[in-house]
Amino acid sequence: MFKQRSRQLILLSYPIILAQVGTVLMGITDTVMLGHVGKNEMAASGVANQLYFLFTSIGMGTLGVISSMVAASKSAKNNTECGEILRTGMELSFLLSIVICICLFIVGENFHIFNQPPEVTAIVTKYLRILTISTIPLMLFISLKQYSDGLGYGKPAMVITVIALLINIALNWIFIYGNLSFPAMGAYGAALATLFSRILMAFMLVAYIFKSKVYQSFLPPLISTFKTMPLIIKMVRIGFPGGLQFFFEIGAFAGAAVFVGWLGVTELAAHQVALGLAALTYMVASGLSVGSAIKVANAFGENKKSLIMENAVTAILVVCIFMGITALIFVTLDKELIKLFINDNSVIVIGVSILHIAAFFQLFDGLQVVALGNLRGIEDVNKPTVITLLAYWVIALPLGYLLGFRYDFGVQGIWLGLLAGLTVSGILLTARFFILVSSGRTKRYSGTKLEKIGIDN
Numbered sequence: 001m002f003k004q005r006s007r008q009l010i011l012l013s014y015p016i017i018l019a020q021v022g023t024v025l026m027g028i029t030d031t032v033m034l035g036h037v038g039k040n041e042m043a044a045s046g047v048a049n050q051l052y053f054l055f056t057s058i059g060m061g062t063l064g065v066i067s068s069m070v071a072a073s074k075s076a077k078n079n080t081e082c083g084e085i086l087r088t089g090m091e092l093s094f095l096l097s098i099v100i101c102i103c104l105f106i107v108g109e110n111f112h113i114f115n116q117p118p119e120v121t122a123i124v125t126k127y128l129r130i131l132t133i134s135t136i137p138l139m140l141f142i143s144l145k146q147y148s149d150g151l152g153y154g155k156p157a158m159v160i161t162v163i164a165l166l167i168n169i170a171l172n173w174i175f176i177y178g179n180l181s182f183p184a185m186g187a188y189g190a191a192l193a194t195l196f197s198r199i200l201m202a203f204m205l206v207a208y209i210f211k212s213k214v215y216q217s218f219l220p221p222l223i224s225t226f227k228t229m230p231l232i233i234k235m236v237r238i239g240f241p242g243g244l245q246f247f248f249e250i251g252a253f254a255g256a257a258v259f260v261g262w263l264g265v266t267e268l269a270a271h272q273v274a275l276g277l278a279a280l281t282y283m284v285a286s287g288l289s290v291g292s293a294i295k296v297a298n299a300f301g302e303n304k305k306s307l308i309m310e311n312a313v314t315a316i317l318v319v320c321i322f323m324g325i326t327a328l329i330f331v332t333l334d335k336e337l338i339k340l341f342i343n344d345n346s347v348i349v350i351g352v353s354i355l356h357i358a359a360f361f362q363l364f365d366g367l368q369v370v371a372l373g374n375l376r377g378i379e380d381v382n383k384p385t386v387i388t389l390l391a392y393w394v395i396a397l398p399l400g401y402l403l404g405f406r407y408d409f410g411v412q413g414i415w416l417g418l419l420a421g422l423t424v425s426g427i428l429l430t431a432r433f434f435i436l437v438s439s440g441r442t443k444r445y446s447g448t449k450l451e452k453i454g455i456d457n
Contacts, residue, residue, distance in 0.1 A: 015154030017287030022161035035342035044123035046272025061243030070150025083220030093143035130191035137202035241381035252392035270350035289373030296377025323366035330359035367426035396421025
């Protein structure tokens with residue numbers, strides 16, 4: 001039974017996984033390719049991407065509710081509602097983009113307050129200016145991707161992301177190093193490549209969804225006759241806590257990057273390498289979490305407690321197996337993995353020690369993200385948000401600072417703090433899910449009621 005359920009979960013999740021990994025890989029390829037320019041550029045791009053995803057994570061998490069809403073509407077054979085969710089999701093993505101861009105601009109222009117090395121600060125500010133603009137097409141792409149995932153069509157976003165990633169690498173080669181008669185622009189060129197790639201991603205997915213026949217019965221009319229606000233309120237009510245969950249976790253890692261920057265450029269470069277590798281495995285676990293959330297939500301809608309449990313346990317076991325394998329890879333191929341990013345001996349030595357700690361928290365990182373997905377599937381979002389706040393900002397960051405600076409463990413101490421936060425988060429979130437389901441203390445949000453615009457009232 002486990003073999004069959006795990007196969008179903010993987011088949012549902014793999015397009016989502018590849019699309020999410022591809023999105024993150026754009027930032028990682030910037031870091032890798034800039035590592036051949038110098039550790040200042042590599043460290044700066046890593047920090048900038050951390051800050052960038054810190055703010056965009058709120059938008060991504062909020063828009064993440066679109067897939068489960070569309071799936072529920074499709075299973076109820078309410079195609080009209082699917083179309084209105086698409087329209088509202090696109091509108092919400094634009095509103096979120098504006099807010100996120102304003103926040104990123106303020107942070108980028110005042111990055112000096114974080115007391116990072118001056119050579120890193122100058123690069124981060126310039127890099128973030130361009131990266132901030134890419135938020136608008138990225139949020140639009142995320143909203144469309146969630147809509148497509150909810151309908152069960154995950155492959156289009158996956159293919160488009162892979163194409164955009166390859167184009168990003170090619171543009172990096174041109175803009176970073178100054179090939180094909182272009183000037184060498186370093187980190188600024190990497191940001192331009194990311195901007196062009198994300199514009200392409202959004203344009204391609206818009207074109208595909210509105211032209212492909214498989215979507216036609218789920219598309220909204222050109223002019224809506226329904227009120228948008230009730231749907232926006234529901235998306236924000238369910239989705240925003242999920243966005244905060246991502247914000248608290250990514251915020252802990254962004255805060256850790258600031259701490260590490262106080263130790264020096266070499267430590268910061270090593271931190272970004274280890275973090276880039278951990279981010280890749282996390283996105284696989286995150287994709288499986290989305291797939292689990294959809295399966296748990298379907299079982300929850302049918303009020304089948306045993307099926308909810310079976311789907312959740314399957315996802316937990318699959319994620320733990322995957323994270324266990326990657327943990328072994330981190331330990332056995334530590335130097336080889338770091339050399340993919342940079343061939344600086346001082347960075348490699350520190351990076352190896354960090355990667356060994358990262359290997360241990362792989363399991364808890366996977367456990368906490370799949371637990372969040374399972375809880376989202378039973379529409380429990382508020383208490384898990386409090387748990388993530390406690391785990392990352394009350395435990396991980398303060399403990400990391402204490403171990404790193406007061407007890408002189410340096411960058412390794414900061415990562416031990418992160419490990420402690422992930423452990424607490426994984427255990428508490430998993431326990432909460434099983435307690436809620438086994439006790440029957442779950443409830444559904446009220447369904448969305450589409451309201452006609454007042455012309456016929």
